[in-house]
Amino acid sequence: GTAQIGVTGLAVMGRNLARNFARNGYTVAVHNRTTAKTDALVEEFGDEGAFVAARTPEEFVAALERPRRLVIMVKAGEPTDAVIQEFAPLLDEGDVIIDGGNAHFEDTRRREKELRGRGIHFVGAGISGGEEGALNGPSIMPGGSAESYASLGPMLEKIAAKAKDGTPCTTHIGPDGAGHFVKMVHNGIEYADMQLIGEAYQLLRDVAGYSPAQIADIFRTWNTGRLDSYLIEITAEVLSHVDAATGKPFVDVVLDRAEQKGTGRWTVQIALDLGVPVSGIAEAVFARSVSGHADLRDASRHLAGPTARKLREDEAPAFADQVEQALYASKIVAYTQGFHEITAGSEQYDWDIDLGKVAAIWRGGCIIRAAFLDRITSAYEAQPDMPSLLSDKSFAEEIAAAQDDWRTVIATAVAQGVPTPAFAATLAYYDSLRAERLPAALTQGQRDYFGAHTYHRTDREGTFHTLWGDDKSEVEN
Numbered sequence: 001g002t003a004q005i006g007v008t009g010l011a012v013m014g015r016n017l018a019r020n021f022a023r024n025g026y027t028v029a030v031h032n033r034t035t036a037k038t039d040a041l042v043e044e045f046g047d048e049g050a051f052v053a054a055r056t057p058e059e060f061v062a063a064l065e066r067p068r069r070l071v072i073m074v075k076a077g078e079p080t081d082a083v084i085q086e087f088a089p090l091l092d093e094g095d096v097i098i099d100g101g102n103a104h105f106e107d108t109r110r111r112e113k114e115l116r117g118r119g120i121h122f123v124g125a126g127i128s129g130g131e132e133g134a135l136n137g138p139s140i141m142p143g144g145s146a147e148s149y150a151s152l153g154p155m156l157e158k159i160a161a162k163a164k165d166g167t168p169c170t171t172h173i174g175p176d177g178a179g180h181f182v183k184m185v186h187n188g189i190e191y192a193d194m195q196l197i198g199e200a201y202q203l204l205r206d207v208a209g210y211s212p213a214q215i216a217d218i219f220r221t222w223n224t225g226r227l228d229s230y231l232i233e234i235t236a237e238v239l240s241h242v243d244a245a246t247g248k249p250f251v252d253v254v255l256d257r258a259e260q261k262g263t264g265r266w267t268v269q270i271a272l273d274l275g276v277p278v279s280g281i282a283e284a285v286f287a288r289s290v291s292g293h294a295d296l297r298d299a300s301r302h303l304a305g306p307t308a309r310k311l312r313e314d315e316a317p318a319f320a321d322q323v324e325q326a327l328y329a330s331k332i333v334a335y336t337q338g339f340h341e342i343t344a345g346s347e348q349y350d351w352d353i354d355l356g357k358v359a360a361i362w363r364g365g366c367i368i369r370a371a372f373l374d375r376i377t378s379a380y381e382a383q384p385d386m387p388s389l390l391s392d393k394s395f396a397e398e399i400a401a402a403q404d405d406w407r408t409v410i411a412t413a414v415a416q417g418v419p420t421p422a423f424a425a426t427l428a429y430y431d432s433l434r435a436e437r438l439p440a441a442l443t444q445g446q447r448d449y450f451g452a453h454t455y456h457r458t459d460r461e462g463t464f465h466t467l468w469g470d471d472k473s474e475v476e477n
């Protein structure tokens, strides 16, 4: 075979990834279950580079130089297992299978282990950046053996997005499921970012009284500052779009029920298992879920509550500035929570993930790319063992400067009945961490009262129980 890489599964992500490899000078074997897609790809884009169209799995495998590298771009879950089972018997020791889908990292761990037993390297690679990224440079988060990265890494570095300083947005994340785990948390952060932007929009609309077009302009201004990011940029585009059929703002004609495919939910499920508080991300997932309960919402519209009062026109700009402060502070907390989950996952599974490198490869190509990730990168480079992003002095100082406005915005939202679950959850997390004492002491007392669950004391070592139903004396367990 002559192809340095193969891509099987030629839906839009697979097709664009194959074109990206070809445009970068690699010979790419392409394969799809129905050959019409393979033919269409070669016909439409054949002049972009060297493609080898394969009709059957056997032809596909034969087209690849050895050790073979084949990328699977099919739906996560059973379709991925089916394709692996189809190709694995045709491969030889040392070949590399790359799964570029949004797989659950536990599935990746299972597949990696099984294929390792057969001498095949399995690389679970998170790929972010949507269709456009796959074509012009995504952020790639590969997990798997160091050996497989040695053979694959240079190619991935070539096709990946480049950060402003020229660094490729890919790195070997760690063994087995590490890459898909990091992609999962990326998506959890993506959900939080999107929800926070959504809450900012709602406040600018309902409290400040701005129109979608005006809010688009505000976001464009924010995008020139510290909030500079892909998601803010596209939000402005979406908000300024006018529906052709009705002449109304596009955002007013779209059904307000958010959908999800699973990665955000997994981020929260796994965080619960690892004992990591990712409240901002969780509220973002729940907010999508609430939005989707149409019957419940219909049955609840009569419930009592204030109607947001529009500010006077001359008061609105100052409020918009406060919302910017709130959005930035909440965003720092959401990332703090996501990075905590990566730290916990890395410890739990022995992955030894470099958080600075994760931040660095999110600077370009991916959906959460943002100027702000440069700062996170430097923070972790300066202090790799930082217990939390909030331990970084410059982020702590920025929150200190933003917090009055952050609180005012949330207080206003509460007073006016505008739901801001992610703003509020991130502030509560921040206040919980800084609290001198938490009511957890009372929780321990309650647990000891009803279930003799015992407690620890602030002043002495040991495990204690109070004889609540008796003379309330304390016994040491």
Ligand code: 6PG
Pocket: 102, 127, 128, 129, 130, 187, 190, 259, 260, 261, 262, 263, 264, 366, 367
């Ligand atoms: C990315 C995106 C991508 C996909 C999400 C959408 O990083 O390129 O995250 O993976 O668009 O999975 O997720 P939902 O459908 O759950 O919103």
